[in-house]
Amino acid sequence: MSTAVNLQKQDVACDRAAAARRWGALLGGGALAVYGLTRRSLGGVVLAGAGGALAYSGARANSVPRQIAAHARVLLNCSPQDAYQFWRQFDNLPLFMTHLDAVTQTSDRSYRWEASLAGSRVTWEVDVISDRPNEGIAWRSAPGGVVTMEGTVEFRSAPDNRGTIVEGTSRYVPTAGSIGRGLAKLFGKVPEFLLLQDLRRFKALVETGEVPTIEGQSHGPRSMKIAVLRLADPKRPIRRESNLKELVRAMRRIA
Amino acid sequence: MRAVCWMGTEKMSVENVPDPTILNPRDAIVRITSTAICGSDLHLYGGYIPTMEQGDIVGHEFMGEVVEVGVGIKADKLKVGDRIVVPFTIACGRCFFCQRELWSCCDNSNPNYWIAEQMMGYSPSGLFGYSHMMGGYAGGQAQFARVPFADVGPIKIPQGLPDEKVLFLSDIFPTGYMGAVNCDIKPGDTVAIWGCGPVGQFAIRSAFMLGAERVIAIDRFPYRLRMAEEAGAETINYEEVDDVVEALKDMTANVGPDSCMDAVGMEAHGHGFVYLVDKIKQKTRIETDRPVVLRECIQACRKGGTVSVPGVYGGFDDMLPMGAFMNKALTMKTGQTHMMRYMKPLLERIERGDIDPSFVVSHRVPITKAPEMYQVFRNKEDRCTKVVLDPWTDGAMAA
Numbered sequence: 001m002s003t004a005v006n007l008q009k010q011d012v013a014c015d016r017a018a019a020a021r022r023w024g025a026l027l028g029g030g031a032l033a034v035y036g037l038t039r040r041s042l043g044g045v046v047l048a049g050a051g052g053a054l055a056y057s058g059a060r061a062n063s064v065p066r067q068i069a070a071h072a073r074v075l076l077n078c079s080p081q082d083a084y085q086f087w088r089q090f091d092n093l094p095l096f097m098t099h100l101d102a103v104t105q106t107s108d109r110s111y112r113w114e115a116s117l118a119g120s121r122v123t124w125e126v127d128v129i130s131d132r133p134n135e136g137i138a139w140r141s142a143p144g145g146v147v148t149m150e151g152t153v154e155f156r157s158a159p160d161n162r163g164t165i166v167e168g169t170s171r172y173v174p175t176a177g178s179i180g181r182g183l184a185k186l187f188g189k190v191p192e193f194l195l196l197q198d199l200r201r202f203k204a205l206v207e208t209g210e211v212p213t214i215e216g217q218s219h220g221p222r223s224m225k226i227a228v229l230r231l232a233d234p235k236r237p238i239r240r241e242s243n244l245k246e247l248v249r250a251m252r253r254i255a
Numbered sequence: 256m257r258a259v260c261w262m263g264t265e266k267m268s269v270e271n272v273p274d275p276t277i278l279n280p281r282d283a284i285v286r287i288t289s290t291a292i293c294g295s296d297l298h299l300y301g302g303y304i305p306t307m308e309q310g311d312i313v314g315h316e317f318m319g320e321v322v323e324v325g326v327g328i329k330a331d332k333l334k335v336g337d338r339i340v341v342p343f344t345i346a347c348g349r350c351f352f353c354q355r356e357l358w359s360c361c362d363n364s365n366p367n368y369w370i371a372e373q374m375m376g377y378s379p380s381g382l383f384g385y386s387h388m389m390g391g392y393a394g395g396q397a398q399f400a401r402v403p404f405a406d407v408g409p410i411k412i413p414q415g416l417p418d419e420k421v422l423f424l425s426d427i428f429p430t431g432y433m434g435a436v437n438c439d440i441k442p443g444d445t446v447a448i449w450g451c452g453p454v455g456q457f458a459i460r461s462a463f464m465l466g467a468e469r470v471i472a473i474d475r476f477p478y479r480l481r482m483a484e485e486a487g488a489e490t491i492n493y494e495e496v497d498d499v500v501e502a503l504k505d506m507t508a509n510v511g512p513d514s515c516m517d518a519v520g521m522e523a524h525g526h527g528f529v530y531l532v533d534k535i536k537q538k539t540r541i542e543t544d545r546p547v548v549l550r551e552c553i554q555a556c557r558k559g560g561t562v563s564v565p566g567v568y569g570g571f572d573d574m575l576p577m578g579a580f581m582n583k584a585l586t587m588k589t590g591q592t593h594m595m596r597y598m599k600p601l602l603e604r605i606e607r608g609d610i611d612p613s614f615v616v617s618h619r620v621p622i623t624k625a626p627e628m629y630q631v632f633r634n635k636e637d638r639c640t641k642v643v644l645d646p647w648t649d650g651a652m653a654a
Contacts, residue, residue: 214390218258219393
């Protein structure tokens with residue numbers, strides 16, 4: 001694991017440097033723009049424009065993070081054995097890791113993972129690097145592939161027969177190019193949330209045999225805004241997060 | 256099929272929508288024979304429940320005949336042709352909470368659990384037709400509905416019992432009953448119940464069933480208070496007294512009711528300056544609820560007593576008298592109803608003839624009239640207590 005740790009340190013250093021550049025541009029550009037506007041002259045306007053452009057580039061920079069790491073836990077109402085067995089059957093993974101299309105075994109401890117990223121089909125090899133029956137599994141992408149990632153899952157009995165604590169971690173290192181951008185877009189903003197979603201789907205599947213859904217149910221006419229979004233991109237699920245997050249934040253402020 | 260859709264605040268409309276289909280192995284499709292408008296649907300109508308989306312099918316009190324079941328449902332649990340009442344809470348039956356009979360806290364039935372978690376810390380179960388925060392499930396004011404985890408919630412109804420006698424097992428009867436159970440009634444107890452709507456009416460009757468000595472019912476509509484009196488309750492019209500808390504004090508020899516029940520919830524009415532402030536805050540979205548009744552319950556309850564809250568609250572409430580709550584050593588019990596605890600025993604009570612829940616029905620109309628009935632029900636016009644909708648007829652029926 002030492003190479004992984006080194007990789008991680010390097011990434012953190014890169015992240016820090018990129019963040020410093022980004023904030024430098026954002027703050028410096030912003031200050032320049034304000035100064036330019038207060039000059040109330042042609043030169044001032046030019047200065048303000050340049051400052052604004054710099055601030056904008058700062059805000060846009062570093063949209064592909066160096067690495068995306070997440071960690072989450074859920075409690076399952078089943079034994080560690082049941083949870084382990086379902087997970088170890090790697091072709092089950094796409095049932096709850098919805099970004100995956102398929103997982104197929106290629107050799108004793110190797111699997112081919114398939115996903116659709118940025119509009120193209122991506123496959124990469126994943127090796128199981130540790131397998132402790134009923135306790136935990138760790139996997140890592142084979143070197144030289146288009147995707148660099150690793151993940152672990154641990155299963156522990158909760159006290160007093162309260163089931164199994166499932167703890168997952170995942171780490172992606174986006175490579176350059178469209179696949180990297182696709183990965184960053186998929187996981188970059190809220191990696192913990194997406195991993196937790198995966199674990200919650202896993203929990204629902206193991207406990208109830210299905211993942212609860214309202215996808216495909218009937219409804220009356222939606223508003224124009226939603227209709228337009230659907231028309232623009234029929235496959236895109238209509239996301240309510242932005243609206244709702246605003247609302248929730250507003251309500252929290254009240255509380 | 257026809258379905259009642261929420262199209263915006265105070266805009267309900269009957270729309271033609273595609274019939275529901277099985278989406279998951281443990282789903283069933285039910286052909287609805289009777290459905291009703293619930294008091295809590297009025298919170299949706301008023302636009303007080305966040306995360307509604309235009310076009311959402313509403314309704315969570317419905318019953319009918321099973322017309323299709325998913326591959327995951329065993330025939331001994333449910334099969335095509337069964338006549339069922341569907342509870343408004345959706346429960347998986349297998350999680351930590353379901354196995355402790357905390358059905359309305361099911362961990363798996365809300366696909367949008369993360370929205371609820373942001374507001375409440377953790378998510379309660381999914382509900383039919385009650386906002387995306389509560390799962391976004393299409394509701395039952397329609398001709399058909401999809402019922403998830405159909406091998407857990409629905410209760411089979413023997414032929415012979417008319418719809419109207421059993422329909423309210425879907426929500427308000429168990430909800431009123433759980434409100435009374437949560438009062439922790441002991442022999443000799445006095446229970447005060449705010450709100451004589453349908454849930455309050457069932458709560459009054461349930462409190463007597465559970466051995467209450469006295470029930471004091473509080474409302475402002477004489478026709479609803481009369482209905483409470485018919486069940487044996489004493490009544491207070493809060494518009495005719497200066498102060499409900501003082502009136503209750505007087506009626507209980509300065510002791511206070513042993514338990515106080517808020518069967519009103521977030522849209523309570525009241526008077527005075529504080530009520531005005533609440534109304535303004537709610538309209539401007541500074542406060543989501545108007546907890547007028549909850550404040551009175553806490554204030555009026557005797558020392559060491561219990562406050563039971565079946566009334567629905569949506570978000571955040573200001574100026575709750577926490578000092579009174581703490582210093583009087585009160586207990587509060589609440590929650591969406593753990594339906595599956597109560598449906599079977601209450602069906603038995605109906606079969607035995609202990610109670611005929613149809614007493615609460617004031618209006619029977621075809622589903623096409625649902626939009627106007629929302630308004631009638633909300634404004635308590637035409638002595639409205641409960642509206643039952645027939646999804647299949649077009650013409651006017653006898654009221």
